[in-house]
Amino acid sequence: MTLGVTTEQEELRASVRRFLNDRAPLPRVRELMETPDGIDRAVWQQAGAQLGLLGLAVPEEYGGSGFSFAEQAIVLEELGAALYGGPFFASAVLAATALLASPDEGARRDLLPQIASGEVIATLAFTEDDGSWDPAATRLTASKTGDDWRLDGHKSFVLDGGSAGLILVLAVADGSLSLFAVDADAAGLARTVLPTLDQTRKLARLEFGGVAGRLIGSPGDAAAVLDHVLDVAAIALAAEQLGGAQRALDMAVEYSKVRHQFGRPIGSFQALKHRMADLLLEVESLRSAVNYAAAAVADGSAEVPAVASLVKAYASETYFHVAAENIQIHGGIGFTWEHDAHLYFKRAKSSELFLGDGAYHRERLADRIRL
Amino acid sequence: MELDLGPEIAQFRAELRDWIAAQAPPGLAALFDWNMVMTAGGRRGEQLARAMAHPAYAQWSATLQENRLICPQWPAEFGGQGMDAVRVAVLNEEFHRAGVPRVNRGMGESLVGPSIIVHATPEQRAYFLPRIISGEDVYCQGFSEPNHGSDLAAVETRGVVNGDEIVITGQKVWTSGAARANRMFLLCRTDVRAEKHAGLSYVLIDFTDPGVTYRPIKQLSGAAEFCEDFIDGVRAPLFNVIGGLNNGWRVAMTTLGHERGGRATVAHLGYEREFWELVETARKRGKTGDPLIRQRLAWAYTQVELMRYSGLRTLAQLAAGRPPGPEASVAKLFWSEYHKQLGEIAMAIEGADGMLRPDGDGYAVTPWQGVFLSSRAGTIYSGTSEIQRNIIGERALGLPKEPRLVG
Numbered sequence: 001m002t003l004g005v006t007t008e009q010e011e012l013r014a015s016v017r018r019f020l021n022d023r024a025p026l027p028r029v030r031e032l033m034e035t036p037d038g039i040d041r042a043v044w045q046q047a048g049a050q051l052g053l054l055g056l057a058v059p060e061e062y063g064g065s066g067f068s069f070a071e072q073a074i075v076l077e078e079l080g081a082a083l084y085g086g087p088f089f090a091s092a093v094l095a096a097t098a099l100l101a102s103p104d105e106g107a108r109r110d111l112l113p114q115i116a117s118g119e120v121i122a123t124l125a126f127t128e129d130d131g132s133w134d135p136a137a138t139r140l141t142a143s144k145t146g147d148d149w150r151l152d153g154h155k156s157f158v159l160d161g162g163s164a165g166l167i168l169v170l171a172v173a174d175g176s177l178s179l180f181a182v183d184a185d186a187a188g189l190a191r192t193v194l195p196t197l198d199q200t201r202k203l204a205r206l207e208f209g210g211v212a213g214r215l216i217g218s219p220g221d222a223a224a225v226l227d228h229v230l231d232v233a234a235i236a237l238a239a240e241q242l243g244g245a246q247r248a249l250d251m252a253v254e255y256s257k258v259r260h261q262f263g264r265p266i267g268s269f270q271a272l273k274h275r276m277a278d279l280l281l282e283v284e285s286l287r288s289a290v291n292y293a294a295a296a297v298a299d300g301s302a303e304v305p306a307v308a309s310l311v312k313a314y315a316s317e318t319y320f321h322v323a324a325e326n327i328q329i330h331g332g333i334g335f336t337w338e339h340d341a342h343l344y345f346k347r348a349k350s351s352e353l354f355l356g357d358g359a360y361h362r363e364r365l366a367d368r369i370r371l
Numbered sequence: 372m373e374l375d376l377g378p379e380i381a382q383f384r385a386e387l388r389d390w391i392a393a394q395a396p397p398g399l400a401a402l403f404d405w406n407m408v409m410t411a412g413g414r415r416g417e418q419l420a421r422a423m424a425h426p427a428y429a430q431w432s433a434t435l436q437e438n439r440l441i442c443p444q445w446p447a448e449f450g451g452q453g454m455d456a457v458r459v460a461v462l463n464e465e466f467h468r469a470g471v472p473r474v475n476r477g478m479g480e481s482l483v484g485p486s487i488i489v490h491a492t493p494e495q496r497a498y499f500l501p502r503i504i505s506g507e508d509v510y511c512q513g514f515s516e517p518n519h520g521s522d523l524a525a526v527e528t529r530g531v532v533n534g535d536e537i538v539i540t541g542q543k544v545w546t547s548g549a550a551r552a553n554r555m556f557l558l559c560r561t562d563v564r565a566e567k568h569a570g571l572s573y574v575l576i577d578f579t580d581p582g583v584t585y586r587p588i589k590q591l592s593g594a595a596e597f598c599e600d601f602i603d604g605v606r607a608p609l610f611n612v613i614g615g616l617n618n619g620w621r622v623a624m625t626t627l628g629h630e631r632g633g634r635a636t637v638a639h640l641g642y643e644r645e646f647w648e649l650v651e652t653a654r655k656r657g658k659t660g661d662p663l664i665r666q667r668l669a670w671a672y673t674q675v676e677l678m679r680y681s682g683l684r685t686l687a688q689l690a691a692g693r694p695p696g697p698e699a700s701v702a703k704l705f706w707s708e709y710h711k712q713l714g715e716i717a718m719a720i721e722g723a724d725g726m727l728r729p730d731g732d733g734y735a736v737t738p739w740q741g742v743f744l745s746s747r748a749g750t751i752y753s754g755t756s757e758i759q760r761n762i763i764g765e766r767a768l769g770l771p772k773e774p775r776l777v778g
Binding site for chain 1: 372373374375650653659662665666668669670672673676677680681683684686687688690691696697698701704705757759760761763764765767768769770771772773774
């Protein structure tokens with residue numbers, strides 16, 4: 001395992017940060033969050049074709065640039081810091097990881113290059129109205145007529161489900177979990193974009209009425225695929241949460257240095273200084289954990305399942321804690337719509353709930369270390 | 372997963388592992404659980420003393436000394452081998468793996484030696500450093516006083532220069548290891564007119580001097596690991612003043628700043644063992660199915676893992692030739708606050724039985740009661756959590772200092 005940051009990784013971080021500063025600063029995030037899909041097509045294209053960010057962790061044989069998950073985690077951290085609201089997580093993480101983990105070489109060759117280039121936005125639809133993150137709760141069914149599969153049922157909380165052109169759908173086929181690729185324009189598919197607490201995170205509900213789908217692999221393959229995807233996604237989200245938490249802490253620290261009350265900067269009061277010291281402890285611990293978890297994914301370590309739940313639980317609570325304290329430390333201005341603190345606060349909450357919160361993942365961790 | 376530190380370090384590790392296997396006296400590892408968390412209560416202190424009195428320990432110490440593996444991080448000219456923090460970390464890991472003691476020289480190695488190396492004259496180094504390595508001089512710390520704990524620079528113990536001697540009178544407190552020490556390094560005021568940081572000197576005194584008396588302080592845990600010390604006109608040659616008269620604050624600060632890196636990847640090991648012992652206790656009590664206990668145990672496991680990840684991150688930084696990051700500056704706050712929580716989880720697992728002490732002399736406690744009680748000290752000694760947060764806030768975050776009261 002290697003943990004040190006290489007010069008190339010530092011350059012990658014700097015270039016992603018520069019790109020987001022220039023092309024997706026917070027005022028632009030605010031404009032886009034008011035739109036149904038939250039996507040700036042020019043930025044998306046540049047991220048894919050020009051910078052190669054969308055296929056960073058996709059092997060070269062499938063049109064990616066073949067870097068490891070450690071590099072992708074750096075990109076995710078920067079996206080989280082910038083509150084990027086486009087479909088990176090849905091397409092480059094959820095969908096790409098699902099295809100890479102599936103045993104279907106044909107599907108990988110057909111679908112991954114377009115995802116890596118950004119030509120196609122993809123997502124993974126695995127949750128339903130009950131909001132369970134457990135793939136075993138899947139009810140949507142796939143039935144076979146001749147050579148064709150048809151999907152019936154619904155999905156909800158689908159990340160960027162309103163804008164994706166390609167939807168990987170988790171279904172029960174022949175009584176076991178299976179993955180299907182569905183074209184967003186397919187007949188019988190109705191998509192509703194849902195209003196979200198965190199407007200930078202777009203969710204949709206999908207109704208399937210006899211929708212044609214392409215089976216990925218064989219019936220029953222998807223249980224193992226989803227287990228792996230959800231572990232990698234938990235670590236990827238933790239990297240995003242780290243970026244957001246660090247930025248929210250930076251905001252609080254900077255403000256408390258310049259804001260004066262009672263004739264002194266408020267950051268000189270121990271009531272605030274000590275809270276920010278505790279936040280630094282959490283953010284730095286999270287950084288150590290994300291570094292380790294990303295290296296574990298890159299190495300294909302057997303520790304990944306336990307580490308994934310550990311880091312998702314810790315990231316969820318750390319980011320929310322920092323984002324909430326950031327509002328409190330800003331005082332009145334932090335409670336306004338105009339100030340950016342609420343954007344981080346809401347993103348922290350949606351990130352905490354998405355893929356399961358701290359208590360959910362601690363129970364999984366307890367299970368995975370065989371308590 | 373083990374950190375890949377490159378072929379040179381891998382070779383160093385392999386050779387060291389073979390060397391330990393060949394050199395460690397048979398039975399040494401079985402003498403004592405050398406690597407358990409120190410605060411785990413019970414009769415650990417007595418067991419440790421017995422193990423250290425065993426001939427195998429003396430033999431091992433001599434072997435380590437011949438091979439410059441005592442204080443190996445000190446520069447070669449001062450008796451070490453200038454070992455870098457990465458190799459010290461590997462050394463610690465391999466000694467842990469083999470279950471053999473590192474044989475460290477306590478505060479002499481970690482605090483006094485570095486101060487002498489940085490601030491002392493060649494003659495002082497030549498005299499004091501070899502005596503630390505050989506174990507001839509064992510130091511205890513004389514910093515805190517009854518009226519001055521966190522506000523260390525306000526010490527009142529006086530040092531009066533008389534010819535080529537300094538005469539010291541005052542009271543020190545919270546001294547650990549007083550009974551084993553033959554020397555004390557202390558801060559005393561040698562210029563009462565100077566601004567408070569400016570009038571202090573750092574002096575090494577003979578702790579067996581008849582002018583020194585010390586008394587154990589019974590702690591809330593029932594144990595007595597600390598002493599209060601009365602120093603009444605103890606004389607030391609000016610040769611024993613390190614860094615010159617009235618320069619003690621700088622020397623003391625070197626002391627406190629010199630403990631990073633080498634233990635980064637072993638610091639969590641004791642907590643890891645302790646965690647699994649608590650899981651065993653919870654199993655025996657049928658508590659591992661309780662969802663609330665499971666949450667708390669998973670939380671504790673997370674904290675121990677975070678210590679491990681941060682240690683690896685620090686080591687990776689050092690291996691890349693960079694200084695440790697902010698994760699190292701929060702380490703003390705992290706483990707001390709964690710350990711209090713662990714003590715509380717242990718008491719939740721003990722349930723009603725936690726109210727009962729075992730039979731025995733004095734205030735006997737169970738090991739988990741010992742953890743619960745003694746862990747309260749961790750957030751007080753070596754800089755309280757509040758002092759830690761001030762330091763983190765001001766140094767790592769760059770927050771403004773509290774304005775000083777004038778007058």
